[in-house]
Amino acid sequence: MGAGQSTSEAHPPSQALHVLRVTPSSPASQTNIEPFFDFIVGFEGDSLSSHSNIDVNELEKIVESHEGRVLNLLVWSSKNQDTRVVPIIPSRGWSQSEVLEHDSNAQPSLLGLSMRMCNPEFALDNVWHVLDVLEGSPAESAGLVPYGDYITGWSGGVLSxxxxxxxxxxAHIDKPLRVYVYSHDFDALREVVLVPNRHWGGEGLLGCVFG
Structure with missing residues (x-):
């Protein structure tokens, strides 16, 4: 399921839902919605020109009413500086069995998106550019690439x-830390597992220089 037309939107909305994670096998995973770079700003039929902020309650109702039917989300990209239409079919079927195993009273997600309300202009201010990776370090074991990689967040959200x-x-010494890394070389976001420790043989917990 692809995206529709894009429109130039140099100035982001003052408030939007920042996409932190797209759950595998979910309706959102069938779209081109990109974690950390994309923001849900509304839905088709909701005029961006007359709404400076997204109405979360209205969006929830619209998503509920479109279960099993195509809903055209309006998504602003911080990478491309434009707003595009992303068709998605809200559904609970994809996660029904998994949710029931953990909590019989829980409602599965209709979209499979983890989001937070924020100001898009400042959402990605804190990004760590990998400048050097020391040999034999946890950073090298995790596959971090000097100059090409940027740490944009972790499994718990953004770094504000x-x-x-x-x-x-x-807080994660000798424990796995899942971070999201953007590769400038391949224009792709990937998940990387770091294990910070003091016994790898060099300085620092990661053996990595950031800028």
């Missing part, structure tokens, strides 16, 4: 302050 990443690394 300058010291968030370092605090996160400290």
């Amino acid at each position: 302050a300058e010291n968030d990443f370092y605090d996160l690394v400290e």
Whole structure:
């Protein structure tokens, strides 16, 4: 399921739903919605020119009413600086059995998106550029690439302050830390598992220099 036409939108909306994660096998995974770079700003039929902020309650109702039917979401891309139409078919069937195993009272997600409300203009301010990777380090074992890779967030969400990443690394000593890495060389986002530790033979917990 692809996307529709894009329209230039140099200035992002003041508030939008930031896509943090697209769940595998979900309706959203069948679209081209991209975590961290994409923001849900509305739905087709909801005029962006008359709404500066997305109405979350209205969007929830629209998604519910479109279960099993095509819903055209309006998605703003921070990478391309434009808004595009993304067709999606809300459904609970894809996760019904998984949810019932954990909580019989829980409602499966209709879209398979993890999102948070934020200002898109500042959502990606804290990104860590990989400048150097030391031999034999946890960063090398995880496959981080100097100059080409950028850490954009982790499995728990975005990193909203300058010291968030370092605090996160400290909290995961000898434990797996799942981070999202954007490759400038391949224009792709991937998940990387880092295991910070002090016994790899060099300085630092990761053996990596950021800029």
